[in-house]
Amino acid sequence: MKDTHRSGCPINLTLEILGDRWSLIVLRDMMFGNRRHFRELLTKSEEGIASNILADRLRRLVDKGLISRQDDPSHKQKAIYSLTEMGIWLVPVFAAMGSWGRKFLPVTEELSIRAELLEDGGPALWDAFMSELRALHLGAPSPERSVFAELQAAYEAAVLRNRMSKAV
Amino acid sequence: MKDTHRSGCPINLTLEILGDRWSLIVLRDMMFGNRRHFRELLTKSEEGIASNILADRLRRLVDKGLISRQDDPSHKQKAIYSLTEMGIWLVPVFAAMGSWGRKFLPVTEELSIRAELLEDGGPALWDAFMSELRALHLGAPSPERSVFAELQAAYEAAVLRNRMSKAV
């Protein structure tokens, strides 16, 4: 809980929270993969985060206010992690980073299809997605449109397409 | 020059390049502060980067293609660092991160005025700014509008305002 910031610049303050190799990966998986439990985050991500790092990041993100932690009623040892409003507002940041990555880095089709939809959809889509995240994570009423389902469907279609083409 | 990526996800690949505490600070200073020399970057930033870290980051960013390094004709020991197209395209990322930081973190007015203008200006302003960066860093013809000057003027006005209010 150190209150000594390097500067009051918004970019710097953002980096003091998100400027490492894992924080945004964890948030990405919570947001786009709907991973809500420790083990899900630990085992279901492509990148393979270590358990001690994951534990540390979850603690820090709760501490900084980007996510919250609650007990899972269905299992006495389970914890549910949820995005807060602060975390949900990272949608435009992910959209911008995704576009940049897609433009300049060797992304795979499967894993960049969501970024493409997010880029094409623009702020209107981001808003719809954020509304849905408020429903999924904060108990807000569900909007009609499910951007999450659209992203997921596009991803799974891409996976399938890829499998077909490989299984000549 | 390791080619082993954790995954082909655009967010992940972006983090593999920019996911640390200093890379984006260096790029921010080059972009918004027009710092082009090593000592400028070393001494004129609020955050106080260490010289070995700065040297390492400049090397890495050149290596990854976000900036370039040239000899300064005016001084045999001087090097000029310039943004590449890849670096210039980070403008929307900075805009998104700046907006998020401004919304949720304890920013100071002086240091967030540029983020505010960038947010209010939207994609049209970002485009104009990127055109100007191409002129400043890549030798492209100068556009009429100088977003850089606008940002700088707003910043200096904010500094002045702040000094006035403190010197009761």
Next chain:
DNA sequence: CAAAACTGCTTGCATAATACAAGCAGTGTT
């Protein structure tokens, strides 16, 4: 009803990144 699997983590240890202070060889200015 015992074995197996699953829960959110912790611990120990090796390696890598960061921070801080000092310094260096060459260049340009006074």
Next chain:
DNA sequence: AACACTGCTTGTATTATGCAAGCAGTTTTG
């Protein structure tokens, strides 16, 4: 001739990360 400036490097201390193993309790399974 003295001094300040140039882009760095070097050395050392601390912190972050990566990897493998394990743990106490809970739930599912044969």
